[in-house]
Amino acid sequence: MEAFLHQVFSGLANGAIYASLALALVMIYQSTHHINFAQGEMAMFSTYLAWAMINAGVPYWAAFGLTVVASFFIGMIIERVIVRRVADAPVLTLVVVFIALLVILNSITGWIFSYTIKVFPSPFPEQPLFGPYISSHEAGVVGITLFVLLLLFLFFRFTSLGLAMRATAENAVSSRLSGIRVGWMLALGWGLAAAIGAIAGMMVAPIVYLDPNMMSGILLYGIAAALMGGIDNPFGAVVGGLIVGVLENLMGAYVVGTELKLTVALLVIIGVLIFKPTGLFGRSFVTRV
């Protein structure tokens, strides 16, 4: 029973990270209908930026804050400079562009910081403060994720800018006809997604250790979570993330063994895509002839 609870709570913490990544993916999908394959690498790159700052003596939370802001701007720049150019291109071109981004970010990071595994600090204490089933870091991850989600919710629900972004994501043409500068809304969306991804990266790095390839598996879980929740539903992304996190742990512990955990994600992805492509909460799409 103890072991089970531990798996569940640890799964929720992992799930919070997957939920963050899924949320970033959903935000970009909602406004542009593209899946950003480079999301994981962007998060990884941001985490390295944080590491570099901390290594240079910057206190943790300052580095955290600076990284989030820097990632926001990097995300906006990538959208304005690269993604904007191929906005109307066929799907294959877009996929290729995102893959190119993935590859460039991965190798530049390896080049600048080398491939040796690095330790990334956790801002939370070593001792378990919230009972025996969950480490302080895991509790902290859940806490921070919930806090970020709350901020996002308030932003989108109650601010004008949030409303403008929601409108753009839903109907770009009508938004233009209301005078909304759609291009900037898209850039903002990318910026926010990059910032969220950076937070996810910094939360997961203490657990899996920092190395340029750390996010590829996590990206897979994030994709599974986003698909499960409904690729155009932010609420679904969060729920999907938590489900995938707990499922991964339970299946790893009791069914397939820890080595095949990634395969679980693969099966979830394929399963969802085949049986319920709109996910649990998404909307069905109709193709126009």
Add this chain to the structure above:
Amino acid sequence: MPLLEVTELTGGYGATDILHAVSFAVEEGGITTILGANGAGKTSVLRALCGMLRVSSGKIAFSAQTLNGKATESIVRLGIGHVPDGRGTFLNLTTEENLRVGAMTRRDKAGVAEDFERVYGYFPRLKERRNQQAGTLSGGEQQMLAISRALMLRPRLLLLDEPSFGLAPLVVQDIFRIMRAINKEQKVAILLVEQNASLALELADTAYLLETGTVVMSGPADELRQAESVRRSYLGY
């Protein structure tokens, strides 16, 4: 000087031109209508005004400013509200949120609050359903919402694309009555594109007839209403 003056507008989508040397004008505070059958190019005219059509030649002037080549968002910010065909409602936002989006570019909070009151005055049904998801509104209500959303811009010119489409006759009458009120009370000029010729000619003061992208007749609405050819082809008698 007319508020909106379009001279020899030629353009289309892709490589082919849909509009050929179209010229028309809307006076300050006036109501102009463009009539024509399906496929005549009426919607394309409105899209051209909002920068959503490729213009190969011709000039679009709004209050002494040239609109050619401007982005849609910038054109709208000059004071042109566009109620598109299909209404363009934000289905997942609430009624009130739809209206807030319409007012997005305005800085005067007091004016916006005033306009909310005014719009709810014209369309009390919208006020009833202010917190409902816009996708659950009926066709007529969505049309009212679309017009209101454009009004929240406090435009000087309102473009309407087939507002009668798919609506019950009573609802359409209601909407046209309110459009007349909007024009009189707020001095908003209206450019109305319609298939329902009789209603449009009743409302407008000037009319243009479009056939396969060319203006074939123009003049005061009364004149066109009496014209034999128009009566036969578009008014049914």
Add this chain to the structure above:
Amino acid sequence: MHGMHANRMRWMLVAIVVIAACLLPFVLSSYRVFQFNLVLVYAIVLLGLNILTGFNGQISLGHGAFYAIGAYVAAVLMDQWGVPYWATIPAAGIVCFVAGFLFGLPALRLHGHYLALATFALGISMPQILKYKGLEEWTGGVQGIVILKPHAPFGLNISQDQWLYLFTLIVALLMFWLAWNLLRGRIGRAMVAIRDHPIAAEAMGINVAAVKTLTFGVSALYAGVGGALGAIVVQFVAPDSFVALVSISFLIGIVIGGLASISGVIYGALFIQFVPNIADEISKAAPWAVYGVFLLAFVFLAPKGVAGFVQILWGKLLNSRTRDTKRSATVQS
């Protein structure tokens, strides 16, 4: 007359290239032969991927998985059951055809990004599947399997490397010839129709589902054959040789070489084999940055890839020749 001229010149060029390819192993060093051998292997894989993505419009970011399956089929057959190397090639092809076909069935419901996602997931998870302890008996687990290099048959007096290269060349020529026939025929046209206008294709009576799943199967078959050959050439298979980046390499290969182009496949294969070596001299991480930058450059500047470039040059060459003949004709009269 112009068309016939161009055709004849094209065939002459192909013949020259093939002859050069045959002579290659006898003039280059052993290491270079090994490298060009891999070029041929990649060309086969890229041909398969191009059939699927370039001609049929189904995006695959996971072809490394089929490449891996082919490689392991060859390795396991040779290691566990002593099957001769040349027999493993068709075996790998058949296994991968079935695997591809089976994957193609659920893939019918996926388009664009979603198919890219599903295949991406396949590519990422393959190494883990290969490392699975339950299959270790056959796959050799993390350490993988070592393969012995075959000798030239009939006691021919050539080195193992030279023979292996020629063997790969023969298989490659066969695969190219098959692809060329397939794409020229009815099915090939159906593939392209489905890529460009799927709904219209269905309305015209093409069995879209059948063509798409078959194309997936054929594409996987090619990747499997390439994988098997690759395994024999490298003499080794291990799970970490088949990471997600391998699938991405293949995609890079067809984009740079030229989508929906058979000749483009050669340029792509040359690119993914030799560019890392050159870039490696700069830094270990650089190859991939170079790949990424090249990809972006090609997307923006040369969307038809190298093959498109070559076609433009070819067109210019032919045009100038006809201008010359016209000029000489008028001078004579």
